[in-house]
Amino acid sequence: MQAYVGIDVHRLRSQIAVMDKDGRTAAHRNVTSGRETVLGVLGELPTGTPVAFEAAYGWGRLIELLQDHGFDAHLAHPL
Structure with a gap:
């Protein structure tokens, strides 16, 4: 399945949306x-699925996790 992912990153909980x-x-x-x-x-x-997320708490660890698992991580400005 070709998909696109967006993650609203927070310290305790995060919202993840996957769209086809x-x-x-x-x-x-x-x-x-x-x-x-x-x-x-x-x-x-x-592998290569694009994942966009905001530059918020924990983004450094998240980008490493995504890249280590073959995702195409995109850091976005939180505004």
């Missing part, structure tokens, strides 16, 4: 912020 190539929501989850929960939502998305 046609703009339909494939997943929309509010999860505790952490390695296992983020990867659990992203599941089996293909």
Whole structure:
């Protein structure tokens, strides 16, 4: 499945939205912020899937996690 991911990053919880190539929501989850929960939502998305997220708490660890798992991480300005 070709998809696009957006993450609203917060210290304790984060909102993750996954949309398919046609703009339909494939997943929309509010999860505790952490390695296992983020990867659990992203599941089996293909290598290179773009993931955009804001420059907020924990963004440095998040970008490393995404890149280590083959995602195309995009840091966005929070405004």
